[in-house]
Each structure stands twice: as C-alpha cells, then as structure tokens.
Amino acid sequence: MAYDRDVVREALGKARAEGRDSLTAPEGRLICEAYGIPVPGEGLATTADDAVRLADDLGGPVAMKIVSRDILHKTEAGGVKIGVEGADAVKAAFDEIIANAKAYDADADIDGVQVQQMLSGGHEVIIGATTDPTFGKVVVFGLGGVLVEVTKDVTFRLAPMDLDTARSMLDSIAAAEVLKGARGAELADAGALADVIVRVSDLVSDFPEIREIDLNPVFARPDGASAADVRILLETEETVAPVQHSPEEILAVMNRLMHPRAVAVIGASNETGKIGNSVMRNLVDGGYAGEIYPINPKADEVLGRKAYAKIGDVPGDVDVAVFAVPAKFVVGAVREVGAKGVPVAVLIPSGFAETGNVELQEELVTAARESGVRLLGPNIYGYYSTHDNLCATFCTPFDVKGGVALTSQSGGIGMAILGFARSTNTGVSAIVGLGNKSDIDEDDLLTFFATDDNTTCVAMHLEDLKDGRAFVAAAQRTTKEKPVVVLKAGRTASGARAASSHTGALAGDDKVYDDILRQAGVVRAYGLNDMLEYARGLPVLPTPKGENVVIITGAGGSGVLLSDACEANGLQLMTIPQDLDEAFRAFIPPFGAAGNPVDITGGEPPSTYEATIRLGLQDPRIHALILGYWHTIVTPPMVFAELVAKVAAEARAAGIDKPIVASLAGDTEVEQASQYLYEHGVVAYPYTTEKPVAVLGAKYRWARAAGLI
Structure with missing residues (x-):
C-alpha cells in the first residue's frame, strides 16, 4: 500500500513541538487521508457564517463538532450536533457548541467547529489501536458508537498484521453474523473494513509515537466504510525496549x-x-x-x-x-x-x-x-530437568519422566504443580520456577522447549509477561509442533493510562490477553486445575483429523450434559448420516436412541459398548469419540475400562488413532476404571461430564491453531 508518510511525520512533529499529547480532528483527518483511510467531506469553521458556507457546500444534513486540543471527549462537553440542516439551524448549532465548550473548559484553546458530511446507514463499528504495556501496538475492532464501552463487543490483534488476520477480527466478535446481514440486517463490506484495519495497523507500526487512535464510529455499509470521527493521542513518555536475545x-x-x-x-x-x-x-x-x-x-x-x-x-x-x-x-x-x-x-x-x-x-x-x-x-524454588535426573531445588524431589514441561511464576503454584504431577503420575520433562523474572522468562523457556525432544506439551502459569511480543513469537514457533497451555493469573488489569480513549478503555481488561494469546496459538486455561488437566491430557490424545465428534453413552442424562459440554468447548457434534444411523441401531435395543448422542441405554451388556465403540472408531467420518458410562452390574466399571482399552488398542494397531475421552458415573469403582483408561490412552474422569470434554476441546483448539485440522 502507498502511504504519504511525510504528511504524518509533519503533523506529528508539529504537535510534539507544541508539547501536545493529542491531535485535533482536522489533523486526524489529514493523517487518515495520508494512509488511505476513508473519511467524509468536512471543513473547519471559525465563524457561524463559515459553518453555513461549508454546510451548503457539503449538501444535506451535517454533523458539527468542537475542535480543541484541550477537549478530547467532545460529546461530554456538549460539543457535538448531528443531523443539522438549514442555515439558521447551522448558525444556532455553531453558537451553542462554542458556548458549551467554553462552559465546559473556560481555558480551552478552541480552533473552531468541524462541519462534516453526515454519514448514515450501515453499522457503527470501532477500529482503533492502542499501546498495551505488555504487547505494544494492538489493534481493536468491534461494535462502535456511543455504547462501545458498554457492549465491549470487541477483539484485539497485534500490529502489524496482514489482510487475513484483519478479516479474522470481523469473525471474532459476538455481532459477526449481524455484519454479515443476519436477520435482515444490512450487509457490511468486509473487504473495506479489513482494509481499514490493516491501514490503521500499518500507521501505528510506522509511527510508534502514536499512543492511541480511535476511529469511532466507522460507518460500515455494503459499499464501503468511512470513519466519521478520528481521535489520535501521542506518547509523552520515553519507552525502553526490552533486552532482546536471538x-x-x-x-x-x-x-x-x-x-x-x-x-x-x-x-x-x-x-x-x-x-x-x-x-x-x-x-x-x-x-x-x-x-x-x-x-x-x-x-x-x-x-x-x-x-x-x-x-x-x-x-x-x-x-x-x-x-x-x-x-x-x-x-x-x-x-x-x-x-x-x-x-x-x-x-x-x-x-x-x-x-x-x-x-x-x-x-x-x-x-x-x-x-x-x-x-x-x-525468588524461586529452583528447577527440575527430569531426563537428566537433575533436581536443583530445595523442594521435594520428582523423578517421573515424561513429556510435559511445567513452569510457574509462583513458588506456591509450583508446589501445586509438583503435587498434581505426583498424584496423577504425570510424566514430566521439566518443572521450572521463574519468580521475579529479572532476566530469563517464558519466551526463553518456550524457545528451548520447542526444540526439546523430551517435551511434547508445555504448561505455564504466569502473572505477567515482561515482553509480550517476544512471548508471542516464541509461542507461535512452538505451537506449530506441540501444545502450549497458559494460565494467566490476574485477569483484571488496570490500564490506568488507557482511560483517555475508547480503545484504551476497552484494552484495560483481560480481553487483550485473551485475544493475543489466541493469536499466538496457545490454549488458555482459566483455572489451575484446568491448566494441569490439559497438560496431563493433551499428550495422551492423538490429533483429530476433523471436526466430527460423536457421543456414545449408556445414560441419557449424561448424554445431554456431554452435549452441553461440547457446545461450551467449541466442539461440533456430527450430524449422523442415515447409513451410519442404521449401523448403530443394529447394536442397540429398540428403546435406545441413535442419532448423536448414541444412547445404548444403561442395561446393555459389554458387547453393546464394544460394538458401538468399534463402529465409531472404524467409520472414517467420525473424528473423535466421547463415551458416557453408567455403572451397572451388567457392565461393571473395570469391565468397561478393559473393553474400551482393548478396542482402542486394536484400532491403533490397524492404523486408526482417534481421540477418545470418557465420563464415568457410578460408585467408587469408577475411580480405578478411569485411571486404567488414562493409562491406556483414553482421557477419562469419574463423576464429571465437563472435564473430559474440556480436555478434548483444548486439544481441538490447539489443532486448529496449529493448522492441523
């Protein structure tokens, strides 16, 4: 894209030379034009007669806004009038805006009133960028207008970005379908919106002295997108770049x-x-x-x-x-x-x-x-490198070798990791404490674990990131080969400086971390147990080859709860074709239910479980199985566990390796059965329908991010 960087450089230099930390709306318009960001026709009026002339030139109703470097929130100051039409109305609006501005801030330096072509139709969205203390320049997209900070239907990505990443932002908000014309809504021009997002991303990347930029609202119509209001804030403090190592x-x-x-x-x-x-x-x-x-x-x-x-x-x-x-x-x-x-x-x-x-x-x-x-x-507990029999810590030793690398910023969380690994017999390649992170941090560890043949999955507890961009780069390299699970503590951030703009205010919570970690390809856990269970389970499950998930259950109630868990974890229940439906029905009683879930009913013998599970594994259209077991005397827990392990092993021997998870409901015997299944490649839990599906969902999130599905 061709940009006029000299225009931007001159405008920013002028503002900084004057000691300003913001640009006026006309200056913002100049910068938008220099970067090809569409804006409506407008002009600056210093008198009421100027305003009438400009409104007449623009034709139709106009929007009128105060222009003052001292008044950032124009609406709050009574400095905005929209839909103004006719000479008398324009004059009256000009006088009222000036009076309101002086009443709001008697010392404000007022340049005049911006008279702008009135935009209408389409959807009001926000496109902006802010300087996040962890990740640097991040771009925001979402529903805009005056309620943007109420709805908070926004998403964030690192700048700079390509067009595909920009398009992904359009699909990442709750109102995505509305922008696509759902329920009779007007269609938004996705190509035009993505183009504006990329241009904003390029602008703040080219000029890091731009602290924040708001385009709000941007009117997104079927034939394009135009920014009705521009707000640009500048850096006033020197930033120190983190020390970088190759x-x-x-x-x-x-x-x-x-x-x-x-x-x-x-x-x-x-x-x-x-x-x-x-x-x-x-x-x-x-x-x-x-x-x-x-x-x-x-x-x-x-x-x-x-x-x-x-x-x-x-x-x-x-x-x-x-x-x-x-x-x-x-x-x-x-x-x-x-x-x-x-x-x-x-x-x-x-x-x-x-x-x-x-x-x-x-x-x-x-x-x-x-x-x-x-x-x-x-301020750390030390570290373990199990395959080297290295226990360089004052904590209890640990020697169960395996493929999971675990790190924590907290010593207490480190001991919880140790206890969980021991109680679940989780094989570990390393456990590392990071403490104050005066130097070595998560991106250093990820760079190592990405190349470590002993490590198949990485799980990290962190309270902050010293260098978010270095972490993202390391995570993106790692997640192409192996899952990375992150538990981010402190899910409410302060973002004190950010309250001066819509974009900044929206960035002042956990949403930035959530979206950027997803962009990095990591699997985010929202609790300590989730992180540990994902770390334990993800290496056990093979990578699915497609999205079709089938539930086979001996209890209808479990089937319903498992279905709910699938939706909550982004899993797609397969629509069973007629031939496969008939094949399942051949093994289940008439009062059972095929479809999905496949309900074989609770009183069935082991042979029914075995036949339906084998069918689920053998049919290539099914990509993952969720099993719901109900404890009965007809099929005791260990009988169920052994037959599932046998069928799964036979399938693997035949070259069929699909993820299988299981939920076991019953008396205490299901605990032993669940452990047996886990040891034989089936992620299984007693007394819960949520956990096994959550682990499967985490595997799917990683596989999608890694481009393996």
Missing part, C-alpha cells in the same frame, strides 16, 4: 541450563534444614550424573564432595550456578560466577523486588549483564 543465543544458554555437565551450589551446606543443604541433597540423591561443586568458604567438604571457597577455585567448566545465599551476597557472587565463565545463575534467594527492594534487583541485573550471566529468578 533464538540461537537463547538456546545456547538454555541447553546448558537444562542439560548441564557441571553444577555449582553457591552456599552449599552440611547443616540440615538449610536451603544449601536441601539443594545439595536433591542433586546427589536424585542421581544427577554430572559434576557437583559445593561452594562454601567455611567447609572442606559438603555431603562427601570437596568444597571450594569460591567458584573461581573450581577446576574445569561449570554450566549452572545455583544460589542458596542471602540476597545481600548475590550481586558479588554473580560477578564471580561471570568471571568463571558460568553462563547462567539460578537464584533461589528472596529479598529483591518482591519485597520492595527494587534497587537491589536492578543492581543484580546490571551486574549480570556486565558479567555475561543470564539469571533464572530470583
């Missing part, structure tokens, strides 16, 4: 962190109860095969290992230094670690920014950068 640099450090050949423990101790003792015991007792170097100037040896007064005395290279000393000693020790050539320090000590000691943490970060040391922490 993927290659990140991997070089992360591989030494997660697969170290030698670990030093700064503050290693023989005294039971001390963190330095616990870390040493976990390293030694966990079977870590690399070198372990205790650093303690007052000991000759720790746990039978030769101790060194300082890390510089260690003979040979060290990959990781785990710190277990008080905060006041950390900065000096980090410099010593850097002098030794150790690439990464794992900082267990607290007493930094989390306690208000921001200066000490800043000093720590500066020392690390000057010394060439990457920092994990501080």
Whole structure:
C-alpha cells in the first residue's frame, strides 16, 4: 500500500513541538487521508457564517463538532450536533457548541467547529489501536458508537498484521453474523473494513509515537466504510525496549541450563534444614550424573564432595550456578560466577523486588549483564530437568519422566504443580520456577522447549509477561509442533493510562490477553486445575483429523450434559448420516436412541459398548469419540475400562488413532476404571461430564491453531 508518510511525520512533529499529547480532528483527518483511510467531506469553521458556507457546500444534513486540543471527549462537553440542516439551524448549532465548550473548559484553546458530511446507514463499528504495556501496538475492532464501552463487543490483534488476520477480527466478535446481514440486517463490506484495519495497523507500526487512535464510529455499509470521527493521542513518555536475545543465543544458554555437565551450589551446606543443604541433597540423591561443586568458604567438604571457597577455585567448566545465599551476597557472587565463565545463575534467594527492594534487583541485573550471566529468578524454588535426573531445588524431589514441561511464576503454584504431577503420575520433562523474572522468562523457556525432544506439551502459569511480543513469537514457533497451555493469573488489569480513549478503555481488561494469546496459538486455561488437566491430557490424545465428534453413552442424562459440554468447548457434534444411523441401531435395543448422542441405554451388556465403540472408531467420518458410562452390574466399571482399552488398542494397531475421552458415573469403582483408561490412552474422569470434554476441546483448539485440522 502507498502511504504519504511525510504528511504524518509533519503533523506529528508539529504537535510534539507544541508539547501536545493529542491531535485535533482536522489533523486526524489529514493523517487518515495520508494512509488511505476513508473519511467524509468536512471543513473547519471559525465563524457561524463559515459553518453555513461549508454546510451548503457539503449538501444535506451535517454533523458539527468542537475542535480543541484541550477537549478530547467532545460529546461530554456538549460539543457535538448531528443531523443539522438549514442555515439558521447551522448558525444556532455553531453558537451553542462554542458556548458549551467554553462552559465546559473556560481555558480551552478552541480552533473552531468541524462541519462534516453526515454519514448514515450501515453499522457503527470501532477500529482503533492502542499501546498495551505488555504487547505494544494492538489493534481493536468491534461494535462502535456511543455504547462501545458498554457492549465491549470487541477483539484485539497485534500490529502489524496482514489482510487475513484483519478479516479474522470481523469473525471474532459476538455481532459477526449481524455484519454479515443476519436477520435482515444490512450487509457490511468486509473487504473495506479489513482494509481499514490493516491501514490503521500499518500507521501505528510506522509511527510508534502514536499512543492511541480511535476511529469511532466507522460507518460500515455494503459499499464501503468511512470513519466519521478520528481521535489520535501521542506518547509523552520515553519507552525502553526490552533486552532482546536471538533464538540461537537463547538456546545456547538454555541447553546448558537444562542439560548441564557441571553444577555449582553457591552456599552449599552440611547443616540440615538449610536451603544449601536441601539443594545439595536433591542433586546427589536424585542421581544427577554430572559434576557437583559445593561452594562454601567455611567447609572442606559438603555431603562427601570437596568444597571450594569460591567458584573461581573450581577446576574445569561449570554450566549452572545455583544460589542458596542471602540476597545481600548475590550481586558479588554473580560477578564471580561471570568471571568463571558460568553462563547462567539460578537464584533461589528472596529479598529483591518482591519485597520492595527494587534497587537491589536492578543492581543484580546490571551486574549480570556486565558479567555475561543470564539469571533464572530470583525468588524461586529452583528447577527440575527430569531426563537428566537433575533436581536443583530445595523442594521435594520428582523423578517421573515424561513429556510435559511445567513452569510457574509462583513458588506456591509450583508446589501445586509438583503435587498434581505426583498424584496423577504425570510424566514430566521439566518443572521450572521463574519468580521475579529479572532476566530469563517464558519466551526463553518456550524457545528451548520447542526444540526439546523430551517435551511434547508445555504448561505455564504466569502473572505477567515482561515482553509480550517476544512471548508471542516464541509461542507461535512452538505451537506449530506441540501444545502450549497458559494460565494467566490476574485477569483484571488496570490500564490506568488507557482511560483517555475508547480503545484504551476497552484494552484495560483481560480481553487483550485473551485475544493475543489466541493469536499466538496457545490454549488458555482459566483455572489451575484446568491448566494441569490439559497438560496431563493433551499428550495422551492423538490429533483429530476433523471436526466430527460423536457421543456414545449408556445414560441419557449424561448424554445431554456431554452435549452441553461440547457446545461450551467449541466442539461440533456430527450430524449422523442415515447409513451410519442404521449401523448403530443394529447394536442397540429398540428403546435406545441413535442419532448423536448414541444412547445404548444403561442395561446393555459389554458387547453393546464394544460394538458401538468399534463402529465409531472404524467409520472414517467420525473424528473423535466421547463415551458416557453408567455403572451397572451388567457392565461393571473395570469391565468397561478393559473393553474400551482393548478396542482402542486394536484400532491403533490397524492404523486408526482417534481421540477418545470418557465420563464415568457410578460408585467408587469408577475411580480405578478411569485411571486404567488414562493409562491406556483414553482421557477419562469419574463423576464429571465437563472435564473430559474440556480436555478434548483444548486439544481441538490447539489443532486448529496449529493448522492441523
């Protein structure tokens, strides 16, 4: 697209030279025209006679709006009149707008009144962009007009974006079907709207000094889209770009962190109860095969290992230094670690920014950068790399190897992760604490886990993101190959600076995180248990090859609840064709029900379950199965579990591998049956219809985002 960037540069430079943090409406119009954003005809009137002349030139009714750099919210100030027609009405409107503006702010610098061609028809939408503290420039689209902040029917994407991403925004709001002409509504020109979205995205990407832009309302009609009102706010504060590392640099450090050949423990101790003792015991007792170097100037040896007064005395290279000393000693020790050539320090000590000691943490970060040391922490429980038998933590050891990598910003959540993994026997590749995230954060970990052959799924608890764009880039690389589950704590954000515009106000809550995480391809969990269950279940389920889901149940009530859960989780219940309906009916009693759900009724023997499940697996038109089991003496829980596992195994042996989830209702025996099914590749839960379907829904969300369906 051809843009006149010189016009924009001149307008922004003039405003900033005058110390302004906003543009006037005529300046906003100039910028829109420079970027090809359609706006109605208009002019600036400084007298009532000017207003009459402009209205006559434009023809028909006009909209009239106050123009003042000191009055951003024109409607609040009584500075807007619409549908004004006729010379007398225009004069009266001009005088009233000026009077209202002076009453609203007697000191306001008033340029005049904007007289604008009146737009009508179509739908009022908002297109804008804001500067999010986490993700930088984000674009908003949604229903607009005066009620935009009430309806909040909007969606966000990172800028810049392509036309396909812009079009996806049109489908991501609740009113999407209305814009497509549903129920007799006027059709909106989707191509014109997407074009405006891309132009706004390009504008704020080209000129990052634009803090926010609102086009509201944009009139979306069948023959195009025009922005009736433009508001542009400018940055007044200098922004500091986050420190960036290339993927290659990140991997070089992360591989030494997660697969170290030698670990030093700064503050290693023989005294039971001390963190330095616990870390040493976990390293030694966990079977870590690399070198372990205790650093303690007052000991000759720790746990039978030769101790060194300082890390510089260690003979040979060290990959990781785990710190277990008080905060006041950390900065000096980090410099010593850097002098030794150790690439990464794992900082267990607290007493930094989390306690208000921001200066000490800043000093720590500066020392690390000057010394060439990457920092994990501080204020963490340590980390586990199970396939290396590495337990570098003062918490309980964990040694069940598997494909799930788990990270947490909180130590308490880290222990919950540990307990869940142990109680469910979830195989883990790594558990990593991030704490204050003074340096290493989620995008560093994702960059590593994306290439780690031992990791098949990543689950992350986070309270914030230091660099949202780096995270999105890392997540998009990772989710093409393996699922990433994110639990974002603190789902209500402040966005204090953002209240100065509609776009900013809309961005001041969790909606930005929700949409951008989806754009990144991650599966978002809204509770801790959800995150853990997704992490446990997603690696178990094969990737579905299509959207057709079929429920087979022994209880009608469960079938209804499972159907509700499917809708809640974005799953598509298959419309059963006649031949398949007849095939199911051949196995179920006359009083049962084919269709979807397939209700085989509760009194049926194991053979009915077996035959219908086998049919569901063998028919290529069915892509996933949800099983609803009801405990009966005719088909006891373990009998059901064993036959499902057998049928599934036979199908896999024949090259058929579909996701199967199960809900088991019954007495306590269903707990053992559910565990048995999980161990045999079927995600199963007792006493709930929601959880198995939620895990299947999460698998589908990832598969769609990864382009696998």
